Amino acid sequence: MSTxxxxxxxxxxxxWRGDRHVLKGVSLQVSPGELVHVSGANGTGxxxxxxxxxGLLQPEQGTVTWCARAINRSRSEYQTxxxxxxxxxxxxxxxxxxxxxxxxxxLKRRASLEELRETLKRTGVAQCADLPARVLSAGQRRxxxxxxxxxxxxxLWLLDEPFTNLDSAGAELMSQLLQAHVxxxxxxxxxxxxxxxxxxxxxRLELTx
Amino acid sequence: xxxxxxxxxxxxxRRELCLSFRRPEQLFQPLVFFLIVTTxxxxxxxxxxxxxxxMAPGVLWVAALLSSLLSLDSLFKSDADDGxxxxxxxxxxxxxxxxxxxxxxxxLVTGAALVLISPLVAIALNIPSFAFAIMMASLTMGTxxxxxxxxxxAGLTIGLRRSNVLLSLIVLPLAMxxxxxxxxxxxxxxxQIGAAGALxxxxxxxxFTCTLAPFAAGAALRITLE
Numbered sequence: 001m002s003t004x005x006x007x008x009x010x011x012x013x014x015x016w017r018g019d020r021h022v023l024k025g026v027s028l029q030v031s032p033g034e035l036v037h038v039s040g041a042n043g044t045g046x047x048x049x050x051x052x053x054x055g056l057l058q059p060e061q062g063t064v065t066w067c068a069r070a071i072n073r074s075r076s077e078y079q080t081x082x083x084x085x086x087x088x089x090x091x092x093x094x095x096x097x098x099x100x101x102x103x104x105x106x107l108k109r110r111a112s113l114e115e116l117r118e119t120l121k122r123t124g125v126a127q128c129a130d131l132p133a134r135v136l137s138a139g140q141r142r143x144x145x146x147x148x149x150x151x152x153x154x155x156l157w158l159l160d161e162p163f164t165n166l167d168s169a170g171a172e173l174m175s176q177l178l179q180a181h182v183x184x185x186x187x188x189x190x191x192x193x194x195x196x197x198x199x200x201x202x203x204r205l206e207l208t209x
Numbered sequence: 210x211x212x213x214x215x216x217x218x219x220x221x222x223r224r225e226l227c228l229s230f231r232r233p234e235q236l237f238q239p240l241v242f243f244l245i246v247t248t249x250x251x252x253x254x255x256x257x258x259x260x261x262x263x264m265a266p267g268v269l270w271v272a273a274l275l276s277s278l279l280s281l282d283s284l285f286k287s288d289a290d291d292g293x294x295x296x297x298x299x300x301x302x303x304x305x306x307x308x309x310x311x312x313x314x315x316x317l318v319t320g321a322a323l324v325l326i327s328p329l330v331a332i333a334l335n336i337p338s339f340a341f342a343i344m345m346a347s348l349t350m351g352t353x354x355x356x357x358x359x360x361x362x363a364g365l366t367i368g369l370r371r372s373n374v375l376l377s378l379i380v381l382p383l384a385m386x387x388x389x390x391x392x393x394x395x396x397x398x399x400x401q402i403g404a405a406g407a408l409x410x411x412x413x414x415x416x417f418t419c420t421l422a423p424f425a426a427g428a429a430l431r432i433t434l435e
Contacts, residue, residue: 054299080300089292094232
């Protein structure tokens with residue numbers, strides 16, 4: 001079994017969806033300061049892999065470890081260390097951007113409203129802080145969701161298509177945030193169809209049908 | 210600084226209450242349904258007052274069960290649809306805490322509100338005021354139990370189409386003891402016979418579901434999140 005002392009280890013993970021063998025023995029190791037770019041055609045199991053890494057989905061075979069311990073054995077502790085950006089921005093339309101952050105980040109760590117406003121400013125949506133999320137554009141919602149990832153101060157980022165709906169400035173900002181995260185010793189697994197524009201050595205994992 | 214389970218519980222309760230008050234139409238829907246159904250009986254049936262009083266406990270309890278059921282479907286569904294349920298599940302707080310907080314908040318805006326307006330309905334149904342205390346106590350325990358039964362059902366049916374129909378089929382048979390003993394307690398209170406036996410049974414059911422249902426609902430949620 002391959003484990004990483006201070007990082008994430010995915011060892012020969014298999015997932016079936018009915019008769020379809022979605023993940024066929026996928027292995028992956030991510031150490032602090034490393035970014036893994038997962039790519040592949042549609043339906044090759046990229047999102048499934050991320051869900052397995054989060055612990056939301058149990059692999060039929062194989063293991064996922066965090067700091068050399070199976071994530072099932074310390075699920076709560078592990079999940080406080082990760083931040084997941086899914087396809088959906090996961091925002092409540094009736095709450096403001098700031099309230100959305102307050103109620104989701106607040107479950108992981110204590111963060112003041114000023115700090116959350118500052119994080120929204122970093123992702124370029126400070127002006128949307130007090131607007132209901134339902135009136136925001138898809139790109140603005142994506143930026144608010146990214147602000148949530150930042151505000152969680154998690155060491156492991158799991159990002160599923162983070163560039164979707166972002167304009168060129170937004171995509172550049174996202175790349176900068178990713179680079180800053182790994183430079184500070186963070187870990188990231190990013191599912192993206194396009195090449196990542198970051199000046200940092202990254203590893204690629206290509207999933208095949 | 211990590212966040213404790215109590216702190217997380219209150220944060221989720223506040224979130225749920227905040228969301229409920231931002232959507233007043235959803236908040237008032239079960240209450241208006243409860244009021245309309247119970248007032249239709251005295252209006253639609255040309256009953257004698259004594260007959261209406263005899264029917265009142267059953268009418269009151271059936272209306273309370275159905276109106277509570279109306280909002281159960283949305284307990285986890287909207288969070289599952291917009292992806293926030295995944296974020297809650299990944300908060301590191303444990304699904305039992307999340308389910309408990311969401312169910313308590315759901316009961317506060319449906320069950321507790323229904324209990325508070327029940328005296329108004331009781332007057333329309335000619336229930337004497339001396340029976341109000343027992344009626345409200347039985348409804349409090351009954352609606353809380355129903356919220357917990359509903360949480361298990363809602364957890365199991367999140368991802369299904371026409372989940373509200375299946376949810377009713379799961380919850381209503383389990384709610385039959387509530388109806389029998391809840392209506393029985395109210396009936397006995399009206400007739401001024403000791404209602405303690407029925408109330409004790411409701412209390413036992415309430416304690417049973419409040420202690421075990423969070424684990425069952427958490428497990429149901431974990432299964433459907435996969």
